Amino acid sequence: MSNVSALQQQLNEAESVVNELRKQMDAERKSERTQAIATARELIKAHDLSASDLGLSGKGATKRVVGDKRNVVAPKYRDPDSGKTWTGRGKSPAWFSAQLAAGHAKEEFLIQS
Numbered sequence: 001m002s003n004v005s006a007l008q009q010q011l012n013e014a015e016s017v018v019n020e021l022r023k024q025m026d027a028e029r030k031s032e033r034t035q036a037i038a039t040a041r042e043l044i045k046a047h048d049l050s051a052s053d054l055g056l057s058g059k060g061a062t063k064r065v066v067g068d069k070r071n072v073v074a075p076k077y078r079d080p081d082s083g084k085t086w087t088g089r090g091k092s093p094a095w096f097s098a099q100l101a102a103g104h105a106k107e108e109f110l111i112q113s
Helices: 002-046 094-101
Strands: none
Touching: none
């Protein structure tokens, strides 16, 4: 068992060293970032540059909106019991299929515009 405990102790020591190195690396990155910002500000001031000169909008970073490019379609059918709707596209919902199986016509569920 002493081998296992010795190995566990070595592992704990190694993890401590790794954690200390990570802290040092983070501190160094923060220092470099601060220095880079200061240098950039000096250059901008020295050359009298504006945000538009640098290709920036001046309103902060803009994010490209990534989303669904499809158009929103108005619902075509409504379940009178639950109020749930369906556009009529894609697989029909369970409530719609159940109503059709019960003998109702799909025209009964059309939303009047």
